[in-house]
Amino acid sequence: MKSILAVALASFATLVCAQEQIPVSPKPSSYLARANTLLEQQPVIDTHNDWPIFLKFYYKGKLNNIDLTHMTNESHTDIERLRKGHVGGQFWSIFYPCEDKEANQVKEGLELIDLVKRMVQRYPDTFQLAGSVAEYEDAIKNGRIASMQGIEGGQIIDSSMSALRQFYDAGVRYMTLTHNCHTPWAESQSPATEYPFPKGTGLTDFGRKIVKEMNRIGMFVDISHVAHSTMHAVLDTTSAPVLFSHTSANAICPIERNVPDSVLRRLNETDGVVMVNFYSRFVECDESKRATLSDVADHIEHIASIAGRDKVGLGSDYNGIDLTPVGLEDVSKYPYLIAELLKRGWSDEDVKGVAGANLLRIWRGVELVRDKLSDVLPDESELNADSMQ
Ligand SMILES: [Zn+2]
Numbered sequence: 058m059k060s061i062l063a064v065a066l067a068s069f070a071t072l073v074c075a076q077e078q079i080p081v082s083p084k085p086s087s088y089l090a091r092a093n094t095l096l097e098q099q100p101v102i103d104t105h106n107d108w109p110i111f112l113k114f115y116y117k118g119k120l121n122n123i124d125l126t127h128m129t130n131e132s133h134t135d136i137e138r139l140r141k142g143h144v145g146g147q148f149w150s151i152f153y154p155c156e157d158k159e160a161n162q163v164k165e166g167l168e169l170i171d172l173v174k175r176m177v178q179r180y181p182d183t184f185q186l187a188g189s190v191a192e193y194e195d196a197i198k199n200g201r202i203a204s205m206q207g208i209e210g211g212q213i214i215d216s217s218m219s220a221l222r223q224f225y226d227a228g229v230r231y232m233t234l235t236h237n238c239h240t241p242w243a244e245s246q247s248p249a250t251e252y253p254f255p256k257g258t259g260l261t262d263f264g265r266k267i268v269k270e271m272n273r274i275g276m277f278v279d280i281s282h283v284a285h286s287t288m289h290a291v292l293d294t295t296s297a298p299v300l301f302s303h304t305s306a307n308a309i310c311p312i313e314r315n316v317p318d319s320v321l322r323r324l325n326e327t328d329g330v331v332m333v334n335f336y337s338r339f340v341e342c343d344e345s346k347r348a349t350l351s352d353v354a355d356h357i358e359h360i361a362s363i364a365g366r367d368k369v370g371l372g373s374d375y376n377g378i379d380l381t382p383v384g385l386e387d388v389s390k391y392p393y394l395i396a397e398l399l400k401r402g403w404s405d406e407d408v409k410g411v412a413g414a415n416l417l418r419i420w421r422g423v424e425l426v427r428d429k430l431s432d433v434l435p436d437e438s439e440l441n442a443d444s445m446q
Pocket of ligand 1 (some may be wrong): 209303377
């Protein structure tokens, strides 16, 4: 999109300079200029960024002596670039590898939450914690980046309803039911572990109870990373909008990690939204090619063609991926993607939806379901042999 801007500016300059010597200013109607203007009205809300685990692995989670404003290493994220990219809301990923069986997953989850909170505390003019739509709006009003959290991998709650609720109280607003391991109650798309139940189970009885408890407390049920059978099982169970926090389209790149059209056709059942993942290997299945910004726009358009333009958003997976698309190398690049959609004929309202308004709508939906269920008692079920079927 840089080239489009350059071409637009060059042709504008040729036109006006040929007639009279007047100063050349950026053409206001250029797609990038329009994208930047629209993003001032509706900033980007990205639902998946792995900066916390990056900071943990690179700096052992010690933030006091590092500068998060401008990072010179391979981080896709820093404060300068978040601002340049018009990021107004970020769900920071609370992730720990499920394959590490020796780890205390609950402790690892808590330590990453603590890291996010220390980051916010250290840069109070930049970040503000947000646990609701109202708190998101307050952060935007204050000119700060609303900072939310999502657990990536249900193993982090150790099959405990109490842990689930306490993570919510700590600020977590979505949980991806699995990462690359099955939990005892939900099936992953990429089994790094043996099946604890027959393949195709999706959710066990206990898994359905977890989903309902998430509905009750107001936590997004995130069905990225899960098996397609789990996606359908969740849609059969949930009473709140589902979230794909970072998932691309299976019809374009046919891997289980991507969402199939059969699920996209069901998104309106709960007003769910798919936030598109930028990882080159999920966007472009041909490993000899590196994906481009245009390929990511193709995924957005495919999801929109099946489910509607109000059912798609952005879940980049920055700092969690080792290969970004050309043109979307880091968090400063979102405006170029919005400009590409404008170029393809998307309306101002459509692109504001993709940037963040669609996510805000379903977040309100999750809060509404939580309010409706306020009389329901907490689920005191425990995982046991009877529930693993
Ligand atoms: Zn992921």
